[in-house]
Amino acid sequence: MSAKIIAVVNQKGGAGKTTLAMLLAGSFADAGHSVLVADTDPQNTAVHWAGMGEGYPATVEDVSGEEGKLHKALRKRRDAYDYIVIDSPPAAAAPVTRSALRLADLALVPVIPSPLDLWASVRIREAIIHAREKNPQLRARLVVNQMQPNTVLAREVLGMLPEFGIPLLAASLKSRTAYRQCAALGMTLAALGSRAGLAILELEALRREVESLLSGVDVPGRGL
Ligand SMILES: Nc1ncnc2c1ncn2[C@@H]1O[C@H](COP(=O)(O)OP(=O)(O)O)[C@@H](O)[C@H]1O
Numbered sequence: 001m002s003a004k005i006i007a008v009v010n011q012k013g014g015a016g017k018t019t020l021a022m023l024l025a026g027s028f029a030d031a032g033h034s035v036l037v038a039d040t041d042p043q044n045t046a047v048h049w050a051g052m053g054e055g056y057p058a059t060v061e062d063v064s065g066e067e068g069k070l071h072k073a074l075r076k077r078r079d080a081y082d083y084i085v086i087d088s089p090p091a092a093a094a095p096v097t098r099s100a101l102r103l104a105d106l107a108l109v110p111v112i113p114s115p116l117d118l119w120a121s122v123r124i125r126e127a128i129i130h131a132r133e134k135n136p137q138l139r140a141r142l143v144v145n146q147m148q149p150n151t152v153l154a155r156e157v158l159g160m161l162p163e164f165g166i167p168l169l170a171a172s173l174k175s176r177t178a179y180r181q182c183a184a185l186g187m188t189l190a191a192l193g194s195r196a197g198l199a200i201l202e203l204e205a206l207r208r209e210v211e212s213l214l215s216g217v218d219v220p221g222r223g224l
């Protein structure tokens, strides 16, 4: 077993890095995989999420002290998990973010469909391009978070995304109370049960798309 490694990154705070990392890791774990969430943000939001209840099925660890040595520390642990999901601080140039991108198979960049958020995210694109010098296998996808379908703003912002230079994941996350409830209760979406029906479908579509990207079903080398 050699874990597939997903780094959830963005320069912008509040874009949904921790939410995406914890929902996705929880979804992998609920599907029967062994999963480590490596919390590299000194604020330790992912660790707090898991600590809110007894029911979070993935291992969540504070590894913020590893800084630029993160890739070496996680490489040693790759054989113990199916997936390692790295949650990161809002700092594209931080040693820990660079180290995460150096090791990851896939970078996921959550973006809120607002021009301000997109402008603030440009530096993460540079960080991904830089990381590919040492990690040419690194793929990257934007993930629209807090999607508001059928609004003029959403259409305009989504129209800007191709210029951003990182391909867009087809699946996205809407703004949903269920996602906040997971964090408040320290559990996964599936554990919320019927309260979270639509959210569960939305997250499952996202997980499947990520799985197929990581298994190479997607055309290799396409885009970033
Ligand atoms: N899809 C979503 N639906 C509802 N609330 C969300 C969603 N994504 C993020 N949030 C909320 O927005 C805030 C910022 O999200 P968070 O995941 O902490 O961002 P980051 O880790 O990038 O700083 C949190 O309060 C979180 O609960």
Ligand SMILES: [Mg+2]
Pocket (backbone or CB within 6 Å): 017, 018, 019, 041, 045, 088
């Ligand atoms: Mg966070």
